Amino acid sequence: MRLRSARPRRHGAAALAAVALAALTISPVPPAAASAGDRQRAYADAARTHKVPQSVLLGVSFLESRWDANRGLPSTSAGFGPMHLTDAAALPPAVHHHSSPTEDPRGDDARRTKVPSGGSAPPPTGDSPRTLERAAELTGLPRDALRADPAANIMGGAALLADHQRRLGAPLSDDPAQWYGAVARYSGAADEGAARAFADEVYTVIRQGAARTTDDGHAVRLAPLPGLNPLRDRLDRLGLREPRPGEVECPRTISCEWIPAPYQELPGGDYGNHDKARRPVDQKVEYIVIHDTEEYYDRTLELVQNPEYVSWHYTLRSQDGHIAQHIRTKDVGWHAGNWYVNAKSIGLEHEGFLAQGGAWYTEAMYRTSAKLVRHLAKLHRIPLDRAHILGHDNVPGTVPGTVQGMHEDPGPYWDWAHYFDLLGAPLRQTGGPRAESVMIRPDYEGNRPYFYGCVPSDPATACPPHGSAAIWLRTEPRPDAPLVKDIGKHPTGDSTYSVYDHSARASSGQRYAVADRQGDWTAIWYLGQKAWFNDPPRARVAIPSRGLIVTPKPGRATVPVYGRAFPEPEAYPPGVPPQEIVPLQYTFAAGQKYTLGRVAGGEYFRAVTFDPERHTVVRGKLRYYQIQFGHRVMFVNADDVVLTIG
Template sequence: MLIDRSADTGSPPDQRLQDDYTAAADEYHVPRNVLMGVSYLQSRWDSHPGTPSVVGGFGPMHLVDTHVAPAPEAPHDPARPSAAAAGPPARPDAGTPDKPAAQSADLQRAAILTGLPAAQLRTEDAANVRGGAALLAATQRQLGKPLSANPADWWEAVAKFPGTTDKVSAEIYANDVFDVIRRGAQRTTDAGQHVTLTASPGVRPHAPAAQGGPRPKNVECPPELSCSWLGAPYVRIDDDAYGNHDLADRPKDQRIDYIVIHDTEAPLASMLLTIQDPEEASWHYSVRSSDGHVTQHIRTKDAAWHSGSQFVNARSIGVEHEGFLRHPDAWYTEQMYRSSARLVRYLAKKYQVPMDRQHIFGHDNVPAPTEDSIPDMHDDPGPFWDWRHYFDLLGAPLRATAGPDSDVVMILPDYGKHKPRFTGCAKPGVRCAPHGSSAVRLRSEPSDDAPLIQDPGRRPDGEDSTEDVNDLGSRVSAGQTFAVAGRSGDWTAIWFQGHKAWFRNPKAQPTAVGARGRVVTPKEGVKEISVFGRALPEKDAYPEGVDEQPEAPLPYSLRAGQRYVTQSRVLGSYIDRSSFGDSPAPVVKGQEAYYEIQFDHRLAYVRASDVDVVDPPAAAGPGHPATTAGH
C-alpha cells in the first residue's frame, strides 16, 4: 500500500505532488531537481489521469505500459487512408519515421523496482513518481555511477530515460532536462497541483548535443534535431490533374511569409501513406507525438497543398503534428512541442518569418479564400494546443506590451487555469472533461447568458454557434491581437467580424493583456469596405494567357469606426497552378497593397487604399507618438 506522505507534512492539498517528488527523491537517492526536471520533460508534471499517451504512457513521469491499449483515436476521416491500412500502431523500437524509439521508462519494470502494483503506478501520482525515481536510480547503478547528490553526475542516466536509440535525440532530451533545472520552472498542473522547481543556475549539461550523422540531401532541419526524409510525389495523374504539391523556387519567386501549424487527426502511420499518394493533400514536415521525431516530405522551396488556400500555400510552410485535437493529453506531448519549436524557430530565422500569431498560426486561422470555401476550412490544432507554451519554446514569449487599459489587447489566458466549457470530445453534445485551453469564447453582450457570436460564413444556413470543440465561430485564441471596442466591468469587447464581441476578462484572472499594435480603419467618409480571404493582383498585372482571378470578397465587411490589428502589409500575387510541368509556374505579382488583419478567429485582408493605419494612443509608448497615416 502506498503511503500518502503529503498528509504527514501538513502541506496544502494542492502541493502534494511537490511533496511526492521530495519523498521519492529521498527514498531512491536521486537529486530532486533531476527527478523533477525529467518529469517536466515527460509531462510538464501533468497527470492526465486515466489517459494513456500514444505509446501507453501514464502519469507525471510518463511511464510506459505496453500492456495497455494505445491512445484513443477520433472517428475516422474517410478522406484519409485508414490506420488499419497502415497496420497496427507501431510499438517503440527503432526510431524510424513511422516507428518511435524504444521506451526505457517502463512502467512494468518500475512496478517491480518499487514493489507496487502496475495499476497503482498508472493511476496514482505518488506511485508514478516513485516509479520514475526508481528507474533513474537503477539506470545510474547500471552505468556504474554513484547515487550522487550532484545533478551533473546524472546526465547519462537522464539521457537514457526516454529510451531513444538515437544519440542526437537522447542528448537533446538530456540537455533540455538540464536547461529546465538551470532555469527553474513553476506551473499549476492539470490536477490543480502547484509545483515549483527552483532554478539552479550553476547546473550545466554534461555534454553538448551530438551532431547527427549524414542526412538525406533533401532534409532541411536544424543540426540538433533528428530528422528523416519521406518524399511526396510530384506526378501527373491524368491530362487535367497532377499531385500532390507545386514546384516553386521560394523565396526567389515568392516570399515565405507564414508557417502553419496542423494536427493530423490520424495516426502518423496513416498520414505517411497519405503523403505518398499523389491524389491526396501534402505538407512539408511531420512531427511524431511519442518522441518529436521530424520527417520532411517536400523541400521548403516548393509549395505544399496543406492549408485549403492556394494563396496561403504559396507563401507558407506546413507542419503537421501527430494528434487528435479532441484528445490532447494523449498526443500533444512535450517532446513534440519542443521538436516542433526547434524546427519552426530554424525555419522562421531562415526565411525571416516574424514570430507572432499573424505569421505563425494554426490551420484554424487560415483565411478562407472565397465565401463558399468558409464552411470547409479546418479547425486544427484546436483549443487545446498550448500557444503560450509553444511561443515560450520559440523564444518569442507572448506577453503584455502595454497597460491593461490599452486600446489593443492580446488574448492570453492562463492555459492551466482557463477551462472553458466544450462539448464533443467523446460524443456529440456531451460535455468534455474540464481542460486547460488557449481559446476564449465570445458573446454578443457582456453576460454569460448572452448568445454566442455567430459566423454567417461558417454557418450560412443560419444555425447558431455552439460550444462544440470543433466549432470556431465564437472564439479567439492565445496570442491573437484585437482592437478594443468597449469595456464593462469584468468584460472586454473587441471588434470581431464586423461586430462587437464580448469576453470575460476579470482582473483577478485575465484572459487578455494590453498590447501595442497598429490598426486599420476605413478612410474618413467611407461607410464600409470589403474584406478578402486572399490578396490578388490588380487586373493589369495578369500577363496574356493567365486568366484574371475574381475578387470574391468574403460575406463580411469592415465598417466605419471599427478597427482591426495589422502586423503585415503585402502585395497581391497569384500563381496559375492549372497544369503539370517540370519547372515552377511564374508568379503574377501586383502592385496593389493589402493589409493582413486579425478579423476574427481567422486572418483576412483589406486593400491598403481603403484604410487608414493608426497607432492607438494607449498603445503608444515613450518615443512612439500616436499617429494616423493614410495608405
C-alpha cells in the same frame, strides 16, 4: 480541422442555454490548492526508493510534462501523469485531418478539388510505447493509480529510469552525469539522433534549473547544476538505428531526419504531392502554419510519402520531439486549405489530437517545434507573432463556399503563450489602459472553458476540464448570453460549444480592436459584430496591446473582406487565367475596427503542371491589409480603409 468520427451534434436553443450556464461553473477554475512540497516530496521519495538522482528524475519529468498532472488525462500520444507513462491501450483509432471531405488542403481554384482519402487507422501496436505497463510490473502499482495518481506515476517513472540504467550495465549512481544513457532510453526513441537530442535537452534543463507551480497547485523546483557534463560512453549499447540521411533544414540542436514526400507524375495529367518552387527567390515565405496530425507519427509518415496524398514540410513526434522533414522549404506544400497561404507558408504537423484521445502536448515536442520555428523564422525573416505564426484554425476560407469546411487544429488545448515563451517572443503588454486594442492572454492552467465533443462515441458529452488558450465570446456582457454567430461556419444556425467549433472563440496572442467596455466585460470587433468576454481585474484574460488599427474610409458604408490577397486581373500575363477576387460573406461596416497583421501585395503562384519551369508568380499593384477579423485572419483592399494607431 473536423473529424468525421467526432462531428458535434446539433443542439436546440434550450440545450445551448443549459450549456452556457454549465460553462459558467467551469470557466475559469483556479488550480486546486495543494500543500506546499507535496509534489516535490513525491519526486524525493521516488528518487530515494529507486536510487535515481532527484535532479535526473525532475529533469526527465519536466521535459515530458513540466511536472503537470493534467488531471489524469492522456497526452496526445497517450502518455499519463508527470512522467508521461504511455499506455497504447488508451490510443483511439485515428482519421488524419487532411482526410476531411469538407476541405481541399491544396485550396487552389485553378485545379480540380483534391480531397485525399487517408481513411481511418487503428492504434499502433507492436513496438508502440507501453511504459505504463512496464512501470506496473516494476513497482507492483495498479495501472489506474499510475495513470491518475501523480505520486504513483512519479514512482513508476523512477522505476523505469532505474531499469534502463541496470539494462545498460551502469551503476545506480547518485551522480547525475552517469545517467545519460538511461535518460536517452526513456525517450522511447528507436533512432540515435532522437534519443541523444532528448537526453541533451533534459541535461540542459538540469543545468539551467527550473521552478514553477503545476496545474494542480504544487510548487516544484529543480536547483540548477551549471557545471554538469553527462557521460555518453554507454549510448552505443542502446542498439539504436542511424537516422535517414538527407540535408535537412533544421537547427543542429534538435533531432531531424529526411523522409521525402514524392514529387511524381500521376495518370490523367495529375501529379503529387506538392509543388516545386523557388522560395524565397520568387516569393517570400510569410507564414508558418501549426497543425496537429489527428494521426499517429508512423501513419503520418506513410501518408506523406504517398504521391496521391497531400504534403507538409515537417512532422514532429510527440514522445521525444523528433522531426522528419518531407519537402524543402523552398517548395510549396498542400496543407493549409488556402492556396494563397500555402504558397507563402511552411507547414508543421505535430503528432497529436485536438481533443480525441488526448488533451495535452508534450514539452519535448513544444521545445523542438519552437526551436525549428525560431530557426525558420530567422531564415525567412518571419515576425514571431500571431499574425505570421498561424494555427491551421487561423487560415481563412478562400471563397464563401469553402469557409464552412476549414479546419480547427491545433485547437483550444495548444498552449500558445507557452509556445511563444519558448520562441523567445513572450506575449506581453504593449499598450496602456486606454489602448484601442487588446491581446487575448488568459492564464492557461486557470482558464478551463466548457467544451463538448472529446468523446467520439458520444460527441455531446462534456470534455473533462483542462487548461486552455481559448475564451468564449458572447453577444452581450452577461455570462448567460448566447455565443456570437459565425454566418460562414453556421449559415443557418448558432455557434456551438463543440471543441471542434471555433466560431465564437479567441485565443492567446490574437489582437483585436476594442469595441466597448462595461464593468468587468470587454467587447471586441469580431466577424462584423461586438463580441463580449468577461475580463475582471482579478482574472484578466486580455492585456492592452498598442498597434495599427484598420477602419473603413470615410463615406464607405461597408468594406469587402477576402480570404486571399490575389492580384487584379490586369496583372496576369497572357496564358495565365486571372483568378477571381471573391469577397467572403462577412460584413466590415463603418464604425468597426480591426487590428492590422501585415501588409500584403497582390500575389498568385500559378503551378498547375508537373514541369516547374512552367510555374510562375503573378504580382499586381493591389495592396491588401491582413486583419484579425474573427478567429481567422482575413484581408481587405488597402484602398478601402485607413490606418490609425490605437
